[in-house]
Amino acid sequence: MTLSVDLFFSFRSPYSYLALPRTLKLVEDYDLAVNLRPVYPLAVRVPGFFKRTNRQFIPYIILDSSRVAQHQNIPFRFPRPDPIVQDRTTLEVAAEQPYIHRLTRLGAMAQLEGRALEFTSAIARVLWDGSVEGWNEGNHLARAAEKAGFDLAAMDAAVSADPDSYEQVITANEKDHAASGHWGVPTFVFANEPFFGQDRIDLLVWRMESKGLKRR
Template sequence: MTMKVDLFYSFRSPYSYLALPKTRELVTDYDLDVNLRPVYPLAVRVPGFFKKANPQFARYVVRDSTRVAEYQNIPFRFPRPDPIVQDMTTLEVAAEQPYIHRLTRLAAMAQLEGRSLQFTSAIAPVLWDGSVAGWNEGDHLARAAESAGFDLAAMDAAISTDPDRYEQVIAENEKDHAASGHWGVPTFVFESEPFFGQDRIDLLLWRMQGKGLAKR
């Protein structure tokens, strides 16, 4: 029987991006279905989060995620522009958030089709791997989406006609994420047990194997 895991994912989280290669390997190697469920980043989900966090928090995340990428040989550079419109000097988060709303709604649409992991695996590297100067410019996202069998223009058009439908999907994801026992991303949830962080995938695999996870 195919095992199922939820993956709560944010497009601003470097660790979410860094979790994708191992996650895809799991799906390739094992009889496993990973339901990637996009949520908004803490900057949007928890107003004032960065102002309340230790000032060293963001600096450490930058240093550590860069180190993890180097160790795992994953192409990596922080997105330009940042998916969250935020003044990193004052830590003020802008009221208008065009980038993260678009990205998260697109992934929610792919989730409804049962293909959110495929969509995100194609799109996220455009933001994070440093291969393009501006991920939001030109046809970078469209070509990446097309490589995974998605029509980005059609998706954008569908979302623009009924954005509330996709906001409801995201809200439900955030509700279930909060109920899982963790607030950060990436969080994998298997049989109601949360595994937070890209460095807990091996532990997740161990747990699933103990429950009979089979190789493909």
């Protein structure tokens, strides 16, 4: 029997990106379905989060995610531009957020098609692997989507025509994420048990093997 696990994912989260290579390997190696469910990052989900958190939070995340990438040999650089429009000095998050709304709604559309992991893996690499400047410009995203079997222009048009439908998907994802027992991303949820972080995948596999997970 094919087991299933939810993966709550944010396009701004470095650790969400860093979880993708091992997640893809899991699907390749095991009889497992990963239901990637995009959510908005904390900057949008929790207004004022960065103003209330410890000032050491952001510098540590930058340091730690970079060394995790080096340790795992994952191409890595923080996206240019940041998917969240935010003042780096005041940490004020802008009211208008064109990048993250577009990315997350596109991810929701791929989720409805049952192919969110494939879509997100292709798109996230453009943002995070350092191979392009201005990931939001030109045809960088369109080419990545096409390689994964998606027509980005058609997806953008569909989302623009009915954004509320995809917001409803995201809202449902965020509700289930909150109910899972954790608030951060990436969070894997298997049999109602949350596993937070790209460094909990081994523990997740151990748990799933106890419930019958088999290699392909």
